[in-house]
Amino acid sequence: MAGAEPLVALEGVAKSFARRLLVQNRSFALSGIDITINRGEVVGILGESGSGKSTVANIITRLTGYDSGRYLFKGRDVATLTRKESFAFKSDVQIVFQDPYGSLNPRATVQSSVMESLLLHKRELGKAERIARAGQLLEEVGLNAAWGDRYPHEFSGGQRQRVAIARALAVEPELLVCDEPLSSLDVSIQAQILELFVRMIRERNLTIVFISHDVNVVRLLCDRVYVMNQGRIVEQGQARDVLSRPQNEYTARLLEAVY
Ligand SMILES: Nc1ncnc2c1ncn2[C@@H]1O[C@H](COP(=O)(O)OP(=O)(O)OP(=O)(O)O)[C@@H](O)[C@H]1O
Numbered sequence: 012m013a014g015a016e017p018l019v020a021l022e023g024v025a026k027s028f029a030r031r032l033l034v035q036n037r038s039f040a041l042s043g044i045d046i047t048i049n050r051g052e053v054v055g056i057l058g059e060s061g062s063g064k065s066t067v068a069n070i071i072t073r074l075t076g077y078d079s080g081r082y083l084f085k086g087r088d089v090a091t092l093t094r095k096e097s098f099a100f101k102s103d104v105q106i107v108f109q110d111p112y113g114s115l116n117p118r119a120t121v122q123s124s125v126m127e128s129l130l131l132h133k134r135e136l137g138k139a140e141r142i143a144r145a146g147q148l149l150e151e152v153g154l155n156a157a158w159g160d161r162y163p164h165e166f167s168g169g170q171r172q173r174v175a176i177a178r179a180l181a182v183e184p185e186l187l188v189c190d191e192p193l194s195s196l197d198v199s200i201q202a203q204i205l206e207l208f209v210r211m212i213r214e215r216n217l218t219i220v221f222i223s224h225d226v227n228v229v230r231l232l233c234d235r236v237y238v239m240n241q242g243r244i245v246e247q248g249q250a251r252d253v254l255s256r257p258q259n260e261y262t263a264r265l266l267e268a269v270y
Pocket residue numbers: 028029038039040058059060061062063064065066067
C-alpha cells in the first residue's frame with residue numbers, strides 16, 4: 012500500500028568513535044540497531060547516560076553519519092539522496108535539543124530564529140506572512156507574539172525551550188526528534204513543557220522520537236519505546252507493556268530505580 016512504509020527505518024546501524032585518536036582502539040556507541048518509526052507515532056528511546064541515545068538522535072537527524080547498516084527515510088536510503096532531497100530532508104526532520112540556550116542564536120531575536128527556517132524552506136511566504144506565522148507559533152507554544160523582538164537571554168530556560176520548539180515546528184516537519192528536551196530545566200518547568208508536548212501531540216498529530224532517561228516521561232508521552240543499554244536495544248514494544256511488564260533485566264532495573 013502506498014505511503015505505508017515507515018517514516019524512519021534504521022537497519023543494523025552501527026557507529027563507533029575513535030578513542031584517543033587511535034583508529035584501532037574504537038568504542039562502539041551503537042552496535043547494529045534496528046529502529047522503525049511510523050507516521051503519527053510517538054516513540055521513546057529510553058536508557059541511562061552513555062547508552063547511545065543521542066547518537067541515535069544524531070543519526071536520525073543526519074547530524075552524524077554511521078559506519079554500517081542502512082537508514083531509510085520515507086523508504087529512501089539517505090546515503091543516496093540527491094542534493095535536492097537532502098535539502099528537503101532538512102525541513103522534514105527537525106530537532107529540539109536538551110539545552111535551548113545553546114541551540115538558539117544569542118544575537119538573533121526569537122522572531123528571526125523562528126522565521127529563519129521559513130526563509131529557507133517556505134520561500135513562497137512573503138515577509139508579512141513569515142512574521143505572522145512566527146507570531147502564531149510563539150502563541151501556540153505559550154509565549155506572547157509581541158515578545159518576538161526579544162533576545163534569548165531575556166527569557167527563562169523554559170521559555171527558551173518553547174522558542175526552540177516553535178522554531179522546530181515552523182516548517183511543519185514530518186518528524187520531530189527531541190533529545191532530552193526537559194533535562195536542563197527545573198522540575199516545575201519540566202512539568203509545564205511536558206504539558207506542552209502532550210497538547211501538541213494531541214493537536215498536531217506529530218511523529219516524534221523522544222529521547223529520555225526518564226521512565227515516567229516516556230510512559231506519559233510515548234506509544235512505543237526502545238530501551239537501550241550499552242549501544243544495543245535490549246527491549247522494545249508498546250510503552251504501556253514494556254514499562255509495566257518488562258521482559259528484560261536492564262529495563263526492570265531502570266523501573267525499580269524510579270520507585
Ligand atoms: N563525539 C564523540 N566522540 C567520542 N565518543 C563519543 C562521542 N559521542 C558519543 N560518544 C560515546 O558513545 C557512547 C554513547 O553516547 P551517547 O551520547 O549517544 O549516549 P546517551 O545515551 O545519549 O548519553 P547522555 O544522556 O549522557 O548524552 C558513549 O560511550 C559516549 O562516550
